[in-house]
Amino acid sequence: MSLGPASGPAAGAAPLISVTELHKSYGATRAVDGVSFQVARGQIRGFLGPNGAGKSTTIKIITGYLAADAGSVRVAGIDVAEEPIEARKRIGYLPESLPLYQEMRVDEYLQFIAKSRRMERRGAAQRIAEVMALLGLERMKKRLTGSLSKGYRQRLGLAQAILHDPDILILDEPTNGLDPQQIIEIRALLVRLAATKAILFSTHILQEISAVCSQIMIIRDGRLVADGTPAELAAAPGSERDWEIVISGTEEMPYADLDALGIGTPAGSDLAEGGRVYRFRRASELDIAVLGGRVTRTGRRLIEARRATRTLEQVYLELMGVGAKGAA
Amino acid sequence: MRQMLVVYRRELGAYFKTPIAYIFVPLFVSVLALFVFKIDLFFELNRADMRNFFRYVPYFVMVFAPAITMRLWAEELRSGTAELLMTLPFHSWELVVGKFLAAWTILALTLLCTLGAAAAIAYAGDPDWAPIIGGYLGALFMGSVFIALGAFVSSFTKDQVVALLVSLVAGFFLCVVLSEYFPMWFGIRDTNFARVIEQIGVRSHYVSIERGVLSLRDFVYFATCTAFLLALNVFRVQARRY
Numbered sequence: 006m007s008l009g010p011a012s013g014p015a016a017g018a019a020p021l022i023s024v025t026e027l028h029k030s031y032g033a034t035r036a037v038d039g040v041s042f043q044v045a046r047g048q049i050r051g052f053l054g055p056n057g058a059g060k061s062t063t064i065k066i067i068t069g070y071l072a073a074d075a076g077s078v079r080v081a082g083i084d085v086a087e088e089p090i091e092a093r094k095r096i097g098y099l100p101e102s103l104p105l106y107q108e109m110r111v112d113e114y115l116q117f118i119a120k121s122r123r124m125e126r127r128g129a130a131q132r133i134a135e136v137m138a139l140l141g142l143e144r145m146k147k148r149l150t151g152s153l154s155k156g157y158r159q160r161l162g163l164a165q166a167i168l169h170d171p172d173i174l175i176l177d178e179p180t181n182g183l184d185p186q187q188i189i190e191i192r193a194l195l196v197r198l199a200a201t202k203a204i205l206f207s208t209h210i211l212q213e214i215s216a217v218c219s220q221i222m223i224i225r226d227g228r229l230v231a232d233g234t235p236a237e238l239a240a241a242p243g244s245e246r247d248w249e250i251v252i253s254g255t256e257e258m259p260y261a262d263l264d265a266l267g268i269g270t271p272a273g274s275d276l277a278e279g280g281r282v283y284r285f286r287r288a289s290e291l292d293i294a295v296l297g298g299r300v301t302r303t304g305r306r307l308i309e310a311r312r313a314t315r316t317l318e319q320v321y322l323e324l325m326g327v328g329a330k331g332a333a
Numbered sequence: 334m335r336q337m338l339v340v341y342r343r344e345l346g347a348y349f350k351t352p353i354a355y356i357f358v359p360l361f362v363s364v365l366a367l368f369v370f371k372i373d374l375f376f377e378l379n380r381a382d383m384r385n386f387f388r389y390v391p392y393f394v395m396v397f398a399p400a401i402t403m404r405l406w407a408e409e410l411r412s413g414t415a416e417l418l419m420t421l422p423f424h425s426w427e428l429v430v431g432k433f434l435a436a437w438t439i440l441a442l443t444l445l446c447t448l449g450a451a452a453a454i455a456y457a458g459d460p461d462w463a464p465i466i467g468g469y470l471g472a473l474f475m476g477s478v479f480i481a482l483g484a485f486v487s488s489f490t491k492d493q494v495v496a497l498l499v500s501l502v503a504g505f506f507l508c509v510v511l512s513e514y515f516p517m518w519f520g521i522r523d524t525n526f527a528r529v530i531e532q533i534g535v536r537s538h539y540v541s542i543e544r545g546v547l548s549l550r551d552f553v554y555f556a557t558c559t560a561f562l563l564a565l566n567v568f569r570v571q572a573r574r575y
């Protein structure tokens with residue numbers, strides 16, 4: 006990953022977003038329950054989790070729309086609860102709900118944002134033209150925002166967020182409802198913007214995040230359950246290793262035979278070329294010669310034994326408590 | 334201040350870009366004109382003043398103000414733009430005052446539309462202008478109380494209809510219940526309690542203006558009520574975050 010923390014221009018400096026032990030409940034629902042993380046300049050941090058995990062609530066607290074029950078948020082060193090206006094000036098925010106004033110035209114809407122952001126009139130006109138070009142909105146300039154298609158609405162939302170060229174960009178499900186082509190465009194844009202900014206972007210779709218993010222955190226029921234680079238997340242926890250062995254025979258081996266291999270209970274098996282592939286995890290090393298002998302004794306052949314790296318997808322499903330976890 | 338005007342301009346623009354201004358304003362003016370000319374003035378055309386007009390105005394404003402204020406916050410909360418507005422670098426008071434002034438401007442424009450009546454009266458006779466000017470100023474200031482009330486109510490709900498109904502009831506309370514009628518109904522006229530009730534209500538303060546008695550006390554009353562309701566609105570907007 007070229008976008009790691011060390012590659013940013015301000016590497017080593019204080020993080021632009023710093024979230025500490027955040028808590029927020031809605032009545033009896035604990036939406037956010039002790040979330041802490043940081044985002045440095047140059048980073049794109051993916052915020053992944055199923056619907057209702059607490060992503061939007063965390064984001065609303067960072068942007069100052071909601072107040073936390075406990076914990077603190079600093080953006081560019083400014084506490085959002087103590088100096089809300091100063092903090093908001095530094096943030097560009099695309100809310101999940103895509104807040105457009107339906108009765109305004111695209112250019113009017115951006116002019117309103119520019120004035121809200123206290124931009125000078127001349128500078129604003131130039132910047133609006135620039136951002137509209139960047140997001141391909143020029144042809145839609147005179148359209149009512151209420152009449153735009155989902156893709157253009159999303160682009161306008163993004164245009165609004167980056168208009169004042171903020172150091173901090175916070176996007177709540179920015180690719181929601183876009184087609185694959187549009188998703189690729191937005192990803193490319195984010196990568197380009199990331200060089201000089203700290204970007205936090207949430208999604209419930211895994212594929213989105215692995216393509217652009219230098220750091221990924223996964224949230225479930227208001228708690229972070231994983232946090233790291235994609236490579237760190239893909240590695241098995243601790244000293245454990247995942248293995249895949251291919252054994253001849255298309256029928257799954259009976260339990261007694263599997264037991265005789267001394268590898269524990271495999272997490273699963275699938276048809277593979279020449280036989281079946283069995284997946285399992287173990288902390289100790291695997292002696293392939295010994296294993297081969299044991300397989301031969303069951304009347305089969307060991308075709309292949311290899312270390313497996315998990316895909317992010319597998320990691321995610323495991324963290325969500327689906328799939329292999331209970332079997333191992 | 335400049336930021337407050339940004340909010341004001343957007344809000345005023347919204348009134349003219351949506352059908353609200355084009356439906357409610359003509360409706361208000363024509364129904365009021367109907368009342369004044371067909372029902373009342375008809376009998377007293379020889380009297381060159383606008384007493385009857387200003388007698389109806391508080392009730393019209395009581396009904397009209399909620400219709401223009403119902404969308405102020407409710408629509409932002411429904412469409413999600415509240416989340417944008419409250420994360421832009423605005424102070425809460427800039428949002429509250431900007432919105433209030435926009436709705437108040439619509440009320441002022443509407444009252445301006447009724448100036449035709451004043452012109453007709455001027456044509457019919459030689460009116461005393463002081464009570465007419467006082468009546469307009471009184472209506473405008475009394476209206477600011479109802480506008481501030483409606484805006485405050487609107488910040489509690491995503492539903493404009495709920496905002497409309499609740500502000501109507503609240504306005505009715507302020508204008509009709511807290512007036513000389515209340516002590517009358519309960520047979521406690523001329524008690525101190527009755528006088529306090531009357532003074533809290535909007536009507537007694539408007540009545541003196543309607544009579545052409547411009548008193549500073551009444552304007553102070555309207556301004557204080559408006560400021561109090563706007564302050565509540567600011568607190569409400571800030572409290573939404575918790």
Ligand SMILES: Nc1ncnc2c1ncn2[C@@H]1O[C@H](COP(=O)(O)OP(=O)(O)O)[C@@H](O)[C@H]1O
Nearest residue numbers: 031034036054055056057058059060061062063
């Ligand atoms: N305004 C609200 N009132 C009550 N509960 C809410 C509100 N907003 C969110 N929640 C609840 O808080 C939890 C987290 O929601 P949210 O932060 O929107 O999750 P995500 O963005 O990850 O889908 C969910 O259980 C959701 O139902």
Ligand SMILES: [Mg+2]
Nearest residue numbers: 060061062101
């Ligand atoms: Mg969400």
